[in-house]
Amino acid sequence: MFNTRLKIILLAITVCSMLVIIRTSKKSKMEIKDATNWFFASLALVFSAIFPEIFLYFSRLVGIELPSNAVFSLLLFLLFCLVYYLNIRISQLSIRLRETIQELSLLEKKIRDLSI
Amino acid sequence: MRAIIIIPAYNEELNLPGVLRDIQTYCPGIDYIIVNDGSTDGTVTLCEKERYHYINLTVNLGFSGAVQTGYKYAFEHGYDIAVQFDGDGQHPASFIPQMIGMIERGDADYILGSRFMEKKKPISIRMAGSYFISLLVYLRTGKMIKDPTSGMRAINKTVIKDMANKFNFIAEPDTLTRALLNGKKVREVRVEMRPRLHGASHFKNPLNGIEYMLRMTVSILLFQGRDW
Numbered sequence: 001m002f003n004t005r006l007k008i009i010l011l012a013i014t015v016c017s018m019l020v021i022i023r024t025s026k027k028s029k030m031e032i033k034d035a036t037n038w039f040f041a042s043l044a045l046v047f048s049a050i051f052p053e054i055f056l057y058f059s060r061l062v063g064i065e066l067p068s069n070a071v072f073s074l075l076l077f078l079l080f081c082l083v084y085y086l087n088i089r090i091s092q093l094s095i096r097l098r099e100t101i102q103e104l105s106l107l108e109k110k111i112r113d114l115s116i
Numbered sequence: 117m118r119a120i121i122i123i124p125a126y127n128e129e130l131n132l133p134g135v136l137r138d139i140q141t142y143c144p145g146i147d148y149i150i151v152n153d154g155s156t157d158g159t160v161t162l163c164e165k166e167r168y169h170y171i172n173l174t175v176n177l178g179f180s181g182a183v184q185t186g187y188k189y190a191f192e193h194g195y196d197i198a199v200q201f202d203g204d205g206q207h208p209a210s211f212i213p214q215m216i217g218m219i220e221r222g223d224a225d226y227i228l229g230s231r232f233m234e235k236k237k238p239i240s241i242r243m244a245g246s247y248f249i250s251l252l253v254y255l256r257t258g259k260m261i262k263d264p265t266s267g268m269r270a271i272n273k274t275v276i277k278d279m280a281n282k283f284n285f286i287a288e289p290d291t292l293t294r295a296l297l298n299g300k301k302v303r304e305v306r307v308e309m310r311p312r313l314h315g316a317s318h319f320k321n322p323l324n325g326i327e328y329m330l331r332m333t334v335s336i337l338l339f340q341g342r343d344w
Contacts, residue, residue: 101175102185106192109171 010049018042117196119216119270121148122186124179125203129157130314136168138209139201146212149189150203153182184283191280198279199270204312207268211307215270224303226275226295228261229268233306242319245329249289252336257296262304264289275300282343286328290335297342 021042025035048054059070121139125132132150139148149169152159154176163170171185183200190198197219201207207229215227237243249264267288271279275295285291296302319325 098177098181101173101177102181102188105171105173105185106189108174109189 007049007052010052011046014042014045014049018046117220118194119146119197119199119219120190120193120195121146121199121201121212122183122190123148123150123201123203124153124182124186125150125155125159126153126176126179126182127155127157127159128203128314129155129159129162131205131312132159132162132168132203133166134205135201135203135207135209136166138205139212142209143212146216147195148201149186151182151186151189153177153179180283180285180287184279187276187279187283191276195276196273197270198276200267202267204314206309206312208308208310211268211305212270215305218303218305219270219272223301225272225300226292226302227270228263228292228302228304229266229307229309230263230304231266231307231309232262233304241322241325245325248329249332249336252333253289253293253296256293256336256340259296259302261292261302264292266307268307268309271295284339286331286335289332290340293336294340297340 018039021038022035024030025038030038055067055071058074059065059067062070064070064073121143123132123135128135136148139146147169149171150163151171152163152173154173160170160172162168163172171189173182173185177185186200187198197216199212199215201209201212211229215229218224218227232246237246246263246265250261253259253261253264265288269288278294278298279291285294292302319328
């Protein structure tokens with residue numbers, strides 16, 4: 001089903017993305033916590049390029065007729081989770097930012113009161 | 117008991133002098149604090165020139181973030197009562213002493229300045245929204261609040277503490293719901309509000325109104341709870 005040429009192309013692409021992700025994460029000084037997530041994600045891609053049969057197995061397991069549909073729904077679900085996780089992080093950041101600004105402004109008021 | 121009036125202000129250069137005159141006339145001797153929410157007009161210059169008491173947020177945090185800063189200030193300085201009072205001149209300061217008096221006597225933990233104690237709500241889309249929110253608050257808490265969207269309120273120390281530290285609200289109605297759910301005594305008193313003098317309401321855009329209603333519905337029914 002998966003011919004050798006396709007396998008090689010897939011492998012080349014996924015390994016390249018993994019290398020780019022490692023390099024870019026380092027260069028952009030991404031937090032290790034986030035960078036490791038993306039490393040594991042790219043590792044999973046390489047793995048799926050080496051053993052595409054897991055998608056056949058997975059689609060048979062959940063009863064999806066076309067393996068490509070299994071791939072799409074799996075990835076869509078993972079992306080959905082990722083976006084949700086990112087939104088939680090943004091929310092937490094915006095709370096911290098708000099509290100920092102509030103604290104800063106309260107301190108500024110204290111300093112102003114002292115200098116009068 | 118010590119009381120403070122919290123005045124959130126975003127681009128209220130034109131309205132603030134009138135608001136402050138009103139407060140100084142009807143509430144002499146009561147402290148106040150203006151929270152400038154990163155205004156882009158001359159609000160800060162005005163506060164500096166007139167020597168108003170003010171906190172300056174360097175970045176615009178939005179209404180709830182600005183109000184919370186005021187509550188943090190009140191909590192840090194040990195005030196017993198905080199009155200939230202709009203900087204746009206719609207709230208009448210003449211009703212503040214009565215609201216403070218009710219908190220002092222322990223009549224309630226949370227006093228709401230209500231436009232509809234005697235008067236019927238006029239018929240408009242906005243008032244349909246107000247009825248709907250009343251219904252939501254009733255469904256969630258079993259208490260009927262006539263004017264849940266009113267931004268004029270007086271709260272006691274326990275509520276100040278909660279507002280200063282645990283804050284996750286959209287606006288007044290869900291704050292109110294949280295207070296009710298946690299067994300706080302909420303009472304409404306009649307106030308006469310004035311039309312806005314300068315500037316436009318955020319709800320002039322109907323989309324903002326719809327967004328507000330949808331978010332408020334979910335917040336009141338699902339996200340507010342008992343954890344005081």
